[in-house]
Amino acid sequence: MNSKILKELLINGRIDSGSLKKLKVSSYTYQKSIKDLLWLGVVVEGKSKMSVSLLDGQVSALLKRMFFDGFNVELLTKENIEWLSSLTDPKTTVELAGETSLSNAQTSHKLNKFAQFLSKQGNKYVLAKLNSSLFDFLLLVKNRSIQEFVWKNGEERLQSLPLDFPTDGILTGFSRFTEFGLMINPAFKQVYFPRKELSIEDVLSHAIKFSKNANDLMLCILFYLKNKAKFDVGKIEKNCEKLGVMGAWLDIIAYLEDQPVKHPGFFLLKEEFMQKARVYGIETSPRYGQKLIQAIFNEASKKASERIRVYFIGGNALIEHKAKNSTKDVDVVLASEKQSSILINALKKNGFAEVAERELQYNQLETSSMLQKKGFPRMDIFTKKICNALKFSKRMQERSKKMTDGRIELYLTSLEDIFLLKSVSSRDSDLVDCETILQKTVLNWKIMLDEIIAQEKNLKGIQELAILHHLETLEKRMNIKIPITKKISSICLEKAMLYLAKKPISIREIRQKIDFSETSIRNQIKKLEKEKKIRKAGKKPFKVVIA
The missing domain is CATH 3.30.460.40 (Beta Polymerase; domain 2)
Structure with a gap:
């Protein structure tokens, strides 16, 4: 955030657009700084969108102390605050990259940039406690975020708020059920950030994430049945995997299929559920x-x-x-x-x-x-x-x-x-x-692997990824190791790389298309380069293309 803007705010307790000429800052700089301060919760908007007043609180007190102690507040952008707050606990470069959705190279650059505030424990980095105000500030922001957000991943957030609480997010979860035909009156407002158009699959998977009990999941099931003709199951599975509720989604389907569920306490007895379904006019x-x-x-x-x-x-x-x-x-x-x-x-x-x-x-x-x-x-x-x-x-x-x-x-x-x-x-x-089959018998995995290899030409594009996703999901859900998963993963990665490299594509773009680690992708590039199946094109950041 801009130091001139922050100083004006801390001294006078408020700031508005009239300060732009006085401080000699651009409108963009002013708006960005105000947006970061609003995100921190240290200011409240006035009657004009360009005016804010300082709020009393622990975060604003620590921010004030750091500023007058001479800390370079220009470093305290939303992006940097979130990144630094993730280092209140020790993490390796790979762990940090995974948590913050940055590449290994971007993470290394950040570690060098903020080296003065960090210490090293073996191969892990952690925020040093030498600057106690900074450490307390970041820890407070992190803990507040954990309390406020049901889920977060990079810029994405899910939050449950009082019904009358103002927000710049978009309604989702149970707050959108009525819009899709299931008339309910939720006690809280459920919100997704950043603001964007959400699909019906997003709404359902968010509701599953917000669910706390059997009644919540019952409403999710009814919403699914009410709108079943509209749903793309693949998108639901992808969303639930990202949100960490794939187990709950599979339990929902098992429940509907009259199969055993992993967590029966989160489901109504079937007779009670059928009565609820009839009340809502839904036929199973x-x-x-x-x-x-x-x-x-x-x-x-x-x-x-x-x-x-x-x-x-x-x-x-x-x-x-x-x-x-x-x-x-x-x-x-x-x-x-x-x-x-x-x-x-x-x-x-x-x-x-x-x-x-x-x-x-x-x-x-x-x-x-x-x-x-x-x-x-x-x-x-x-x-x-x-x-x-x-x-x-x-x-x-x-x-x-x-x-x-x-x-x-x-x-x-x-x-x-x-x-x-x-x-x-x-x-x-x-x-x-598939889970039921694995529970009932021991399969001959070699038969399946041989069949997949024999039918590679029939699997269009990268359809093997669907098989791999199902195998990996079953491994997590059943806590087992499927002997062909690693081989299928290797087949998928090579075929996906060759499929995506029909046109020049960067590593970052590849990661956005397929869910493989940066290390795995780089290793595959080296292998395919050696086999002369692909080549690098352009300067850094380079792209790869079919040779």
């Missing part, structure tokens, strides 16, 4: 068991014009594997367009019809056909390829086991292949189903 998806599903195919077999093979690949397959008791839809794949057409015609003769309007997450599946009939599970029919990603290969077909004979021969896909196919899917329940 009905679920169906083995007998009805088998009856559907028995009847369809009577109407099939030729003998065909139908492979069970979804929740219906997990029922046959005794990993689930029920499902809301039936997923099958057939090896040719002709066979799919025969199955679709047979089902239509029995009253099934094409789904008129698909939910976003189901539209992303890119099925050959999606059929429905009142009182029956929805039928998702794939031909040759699942989710426009993996082919139902000859190897997968050979690993499947025959269940029934007749005009429609039913085959049960192996658990390894079901797990893999669900790993590239965009539906909410697929990750929870």
Whole structure:
């Protein structure tokens, strides 16, 4: 902040735009300094936007002491204060870079710039206590931020405020539920910073982060069900991962799927939840068991014009594997367009019809056909390829086991292949189903790795990242190590680098696109350079491009 502006404020207790000429500072400098002071909470705005008055408090008292002790307050920008306050506890360069969202190089530059205020403990840096006023000031700002903000990451903040409290953030979480059709009256105002347009996925994931009890999560579930057709599940998962509530999101889906949840205390009994849902006029998806599903195919077999093979690949397959008791839809794949057409015609003769309007997450599946009939599970029919990603290969077909004979021969896909196919899917329940599979059996990971490698050409762009994300999420949630994760990570990083380097791209830009560490990216660049697959272009900061 500007020293002239601060001095005027500390001496007179207030400052306004009339001070600009007197102090010989630009309008930009004045506004930036006032913005930093407002962020610190040491001033309050007057009637004019350009006027502020000094507030009494610990922060302003320490700021005043530092100024009159001769401290260079020009260093106390919002960015520097946040960065220095993160060093009240010892941190390595890598830890500091991760917490502050700066690159390793930018972090090293900052450490050199502020070296006079730091001390070193082994390979860790920490704020020195020689300047007690600075240390107390930064510790106070840090502790205040921890109390005020539910979550923060770089410039992003989530905050819960009294309803009448003024803010320059944008409403989110429960404060936006009514806007999307779920009429509630929250006791607090929930806000996101910085101000920007928020998606419905942002609103939901923020609400999950704000949730403190079973009633809060119940409202999140109802909001999800009310607007389910609009949601992109991949975006919800990405947001929840960033916010540290991926476990809560997966518990929500497990709860809806009648699967065990990790934290049952945060969920209402199902009967109580159903009563609440009816009050809000929300219907939950009905679920169906083995007998009805088998009856559907028995009847369809009577109407099939030729003998065909139908492979069970979804929740219906997990029922046959005794990993689930029920499902809301039936997923099958057939090896040719002709066979799919025969199955679709047979089902239509029995009253099934094409789904008129698909939910976003189901539209992303890119099925050959999606059929429905009142009182029956929805039928998702794939031909040759699942989710426009993996082919139902000859190897997968050979690993499947025959269940029934007749005009429609039913085959049960192996658990390894079901797990893999669900790993590239965009539906909410697929990750929870993968967890259920891991709880029920020991998988042959080599089969899956060999299948992924064999089908690399079918995985468009960087679709392997979806598989990697699911594996890493399951490792964290179940506290296990999946033996192929490291290899998949290596495949993903190399393919992602080659995909992104079709045009010149910097390391910083790469990090914004894919969630890999700077060190991993730099190592991959060296490897690909050595293999002459990419080359560096331009001066520092250099970019990489396909060789």
